[in-house]
Structures are given as structure tokens and as C-alpha cells.
Amino acid sequence: MKLTVLGSGSPEAYIRRASSGYLLEVGEDKILFDCGGGVFDNLVRSGRLPSDITHLFFSHLHTDHMMDYARLVHAAWDEGAKPLLVWGPKPIARQSELLFGREGVLSPDLIARTELAPSQQVWVARGGTLPRAWPSPQVTEISPGFAFEGNGWMLKSCEVPHAQPAFDCMAFSVESGDKKFVYSGDAGICDPLRKLARDADFLLHWCYCLTGEEVHPAIKQNSPNPAEIAQMAESSGVKRLLISHFRIHMDTEEGHERTRNDLEANFNGPASVAEDLEVYEI
Known part of the structure; x- marks a missing residue:
């Protein structure tokens, strides 16, 4: 398995980090976890095309995890992808x-692209055929506990506390061969996540605040700091830890030094802060 970080940031507008998005490649499959703002551009910067994505899984539906969904679907459709x-x-x-x-917000664009003669001829010149179908992602709604068997890989999920009861929030694991990858989504530390992360080769976990940072109790409850994440990973037998979802005020030399110290003090394996477009072999 190979992981490419396409977005390691938060909802904040920030030139250094796109919002959440992570590409996991397993064999011929390219599995995207979340698709926040800026993820589409980083996908292209990484050398992939929108039509390369074979599977998209949303951990939850905060906009910083799905803002580029429409752009991804539209661009892949314009390439003639399935x-x-x-x-x-x-x-x-x-x-x-x-x-x-047909009554969607993109319908004026789609009518123009599929029904106007100039657009039709552009499509035909690019190898397309008429009539041109509209984009139609094959959507399956899922709940925590959902599992899926891919081509040489198995995905599992669990519920994690974050934005309930507005919508379900999930963490995912992917196992292929003897390797296991776990993505926390936005998650408070909980027993189901500990179980899902047990003996993972790679844990990717969100981090919304620094150790010792003053935050509102409603935020603190489900927003673990680097020390708490590292302790959970260590107790779960995780081999490698990557923390992500860094906010602007955390992304300073001091913030990184504090985070490195917390990770080294509480986790025995390799651990670091994610950066956009980094690639990891799992």
C-alpha cells in the first residue's frame, strides 16, 4: 500500500495545507478518503488524474472533508471516466x-455541456459519443460498522465521536496482505477506534489542538492533543503514527517542536506531522 497526503489541514484557508484528503493505493485501486477544499489541485499536482480515483470514502460530511467532491466528479466525468x-x-x-x-445546482452547466451544439462537437472531437450522459456517481450510504471487500483489500469502519448527532462520523481501516492502514477521520479517542487501530502498521490521526492548549470543554472532549494520540497509538500496538489536520496557529516552529517532543515521549515508533504531497509506503 502507498499513502499520498493530498490535504493535511483544516477548514481554515491556508496556502500551506489543503483540507482533508488522503489517497491510498492498493494494487490497481486508488482509494480516496475525504475530498476537502484544495484536495483536487493536490491530486493533479501529485501526477494523477481525477479519473484515476476508483473509490471515494467519506469519514463524515463536514465541508472541509468534501468541498472538492463536486469538482472531482465533474472533472472525472469530463475525462470520460466511469x-x-x-x-x-x-x-x-x-x-x-x-x-x-436534473434540478441540481450544476444543472445549467450540465445542460449546456450536453445539449449545446458547440459543446457536443467538442465532446465528439475528444472521442466522446452522443447523447452525452450526465455525471452520475454511484453513491452508497453507509453507517458505522460498514465493511467492504475490494480487489485484494478489506475495509472496515467504526463510529468515532465528533459531530453527532448532526451526522455519523467514522474511522476506517484497510487491510491488504499482512499490512493494515487506519484513518481516524475527525475523532475523539474511544474504545472502537482503539480496537480498529490494534496492531496497525500505519495510523493516520487528526490533531486539532496542541498539548496544554486552552480550548473550550465542548471541543476538548473530542479533540485529542499529540500526547494523547501518541499514548493511544502506543497502547494499541501501532507501528507508525502520522498526525494531520494541523491548524494555522499550530503550524509554527514552536508548535512543531512541542508536537515532536510529545510524540517522542509517548510513542516508541516513527511519528511525525503530515505535510501535503508527502508519500508513505506501508
Whole structure:
């Protein structure tokens, strides 16, 4: 398995980091976990095309995890790709219909691209055929505990505390051969996540605040700091830890030094802060 970080930031507008998005390659499959703002551009910067993505899984439906969804689907459709396979919690099916349906927000664009003669001829010149179908991602709504068997890999999920009851929030694991990758999504530390992360070769975990940072109790409850994440990873037998979702105020020399110290003090394996476009072999 190979992981490419396409977005390691937060909802904040920030030139250094796109919002959440992580590409996991397993054999011929290219599995995207979340698709926040800026992820599309980093996908292209990484040397891939939108049509390369074979599977998209949403951990939850905060916009910083899905803002580039429409752009990805539209661009892959414009390349003539097969409909994208999409999984996510409710109401991802309704959101998809509101984007790409006949009464959706993109319908004026799609009518123009499929029905106007100049656009039709551009499409034909690029190898397309008429009539041109609209983009139609194949969407499956899922709940925590969902599992999926891919071509040489198995995905599992669990519920994690974050934005309930507004929508379900999930963490995912992918196992292939003797390797195991776990993505926390946005998650408070909990027993289901500990179980999912047990003996993982690679844990990618969000981090929304620094150790010792003053935050509101409602945020602190489900927003573990680097020390707490490292302790959980160590107790779960994780071999490598990558923390992500860094906010602007954390992304300073002092913030990184504090984070490195916390990781080294509480986790015995390799551990670091994610950066956009980094690549990891698992």
C-alpha cells in the first residue's frame, strides 16, 4: 500500500495545507478518503488524474472533508471516466442529487455541456459519443460498522465521536496482505477506534489542538492533543503514527517542536506531522 497526503489541514484557508484528503493505493485501486477544499489541485499536482480515483470514502460530511467532491466528479466525468464509486454517511445521496441531478445546482452547466451544439462537437472531437450522459456517481450510504471487500483489500469502519448527532462520523481501516492502514477521520479517542487501530502498521490521526492548549470543554472532549494520540497509538500496538489536520496557529516552529517532543515521549515508533504531497509506503 502507498499513502499520498493530498490535504493535511483544516477548514481554515491556508496556502500551506489543503483540507482533508488522503489517497491510498492498493494494487490497481486508488482509494480516496475525504475530498476537502484544495484536495483536487493536490491530486493533479501529485501526477494523477481525477479519473484515476476508483473509490471515494467519506469519514463524515463536514465541508472541509468534501468541498472538492463536486469538482472531482465533474472533472472525472469530463475525462470520460466511469461513474465514481462513492460511500459515505447520510445524506450523501441527497447531496449528490442536489449537485448532479436534473434540478441540481450544476444543472445549467450540465445542460449546456450536453445539449449545446458547440459543446457536443467538442465532446465528439475528444472521442466522446452522443447523447452525452450526465455525471452520475454511484453513491452508497453507509453507517458505522460498514465493511467492504475490494480487489485484494478489506475495509472496515467504526463510529468515532465528533459531530453527532448532526451526522455519523467514522474511522476506517484497510487491510491488504499482512499490512493494515487506519484513518481516524475527525475523532475523539474511544474504545472502537482503539480496537480498529490494534496492531496497525500505519495510523493516520487528526490533531486539532496542541498539548496544554486552552480550548473550550465542548471541543476538548473530542479533540485529542499529540500526547494523547501518541499514548493511544502506543497502547494499541501501532507501528507508525502520522498526525494531520494541523491548524494555522499550530503550524509554527514552536508548535512543531512541542508536537515532536510529545510524540517522542509517548510513542516508541516513527511519528511525525503530515505535510501535503508527502508519500508513505506501508
